[in-house]
Amino acid sequence: xxxxxxxxxxxxxxxxxxxxxxxxxxxxxxxxxxxxxxxxxxxxxxxxxxxxxxxxxxxxxxxxxxxxxxxxxxxxxxxxxxxxxxxxxxxxxxxxxxxxxxxxxxxxxxxxxxxxxxxxxxxxxxxxxxxxxxxxxxxxxxxxxxxxxxxxxxxxxxxxxxxxxxxxxxxxxxxxxxxxxxxxxxxxxxxxxxxxxxxxxxxxxxxxxxxxxxxxxxxxxxxxxxxxxxx
Numbered sequence: 001x002x003x004x005x006x007x008x009x010x011x012x013x014x015x016x017x018x019x020x021x022x023x024x025x026x027x028x029x030x031x032x033x034x035x036x037x038x039x040x041x042x043x044x045x046x047x048x049x050x051x052x053x054x055x056x057x058x059x060x061x062x063x064x065x066x067x068x069x070x071x072x073x074x075x076x077x078x079x080x081x082x083x084x085x086x087x088x089x090x091x092x093x094x095x096x097x098x099x100x101x102x103x104x105x106x107x108x109x110x111x112x113x114x115x116x117x118x119x120x121x122x123x124x125x126x127x128x129x130x131x132x133x134x135x136x137x138x139x140x141x142x143x144x145x146x147x148x149x150x151x152x153x154x155x156x157x158x159x160x161x162x163x164x165x166x167x168x169x170x171x172x173x174x175x176x177x178x179x180x181x182x183x184x185x186x187x188x189x190x191x192x193x194x195x196x197x198x199x200x201x202x203x204x205x206x207x208x209x210x211x212x213x214x215x216x217x218x219x220x221x222x223x224x225x226x227x228x229x230x231x
Contacts, residue, residue, distance in 0.1 A: 006061055006062055007058045007061050007062050008062075009062065011058055011062075012055070012058045012059055012062045012063070015051070015054050015055040015058045015059075016055055016059075018051045018054070018055065019048070019051045019052055019055045021051075022044070022047045022048040022050075022051040022052075023048060025044050025047065025048075026041075026044040026045060026047070026048045028044075029041045029043075029044035030044075037191055037193075039190045039191050042190075042191050043080075043081050046079075046080060046081075047080065050080065052067065052069075055067070079186055079187050080187070081187060081188070081189070081190070082187035082188065083165070083166035083167075083185075083187065083188035083189075083190070084166055084167075084168055087166035087167060087168070087190070088167070088168060088169055088170070089166075089167040089168070089169055089170040089171075090164055090165060090166055090167060090190070091164075091165045091167060091171075092162065092163070092164055092165075093162070093163040093164075093165065093180075093181060093184055094143070094160075094161070094162050094163075095160060095161050095181075096143065096147060096157070096158075096160040097157075097158030097159050097160065098150060098155040098156060098157060098158060099155065099156045099158060100130060100134075100154060100155060101154060101155065101156045102154030102155075103130055103154060104154070105152070105153065105154030106130065106133050106134070106137070106153055106154035106155070107127060107128070107130070107133050109133070109137060109152065109153050109154070110127035110132070110133030110134075110136040110137055111127040113127070113136045113137070113140050114127045114136060137153055147160075157195075158197075159194070159195065159196040159197070159198075160194070160195045160196075161192065161193070161194045161195070162192065162193045163184065163189050163191075163192050164189065164190045164191050164192070165184060165185065165188045165189050165190065166188050166189075166190050167188070
């Protein structure tokens, strides 16, 4: 980077002050939190992450130095909230992925649903195919019940995400049904919750690293006495 493009010392100092301000706001939001998923804490976290990232970049460009800390998830966080301060409406966007791991269990459950609904007299047997069984299953049970009983239905959970987005006014009836997720605005997300096996793998990897380090230390320690050593 050329000298002309480098940030000034004043810009680096201003970025440092912005981190201090964001840190104070984050602490204040945590102290005032109304619950585990308080959106004010989430917003303050994102602001602190953005301020810290800016400071880190300017510090490196100006002085070739970096900060000694890293805010987890900062690279993947949502953009700053730009929705209404007092939303008059909200949308809850949910996606849950499943794998069909036991088709016979799924078909059996669908057959029970179909058998109990014989009074309808449809004359069809949708439970004979996987896609027909899925239609029966999701037509009979609420998504939350399927999520809690997925193993009974021969399903295995994959990733899932839930976004709560703010709106100025409720949508008109039928307005978004053709493309329900097409116009989701990340800057109007009040809060978001993700579930993925990736997070569990990261925890397991960290635990494995600790065990490996401990094993190495034990192997290298030659002064350990056997348990039956004479005292």
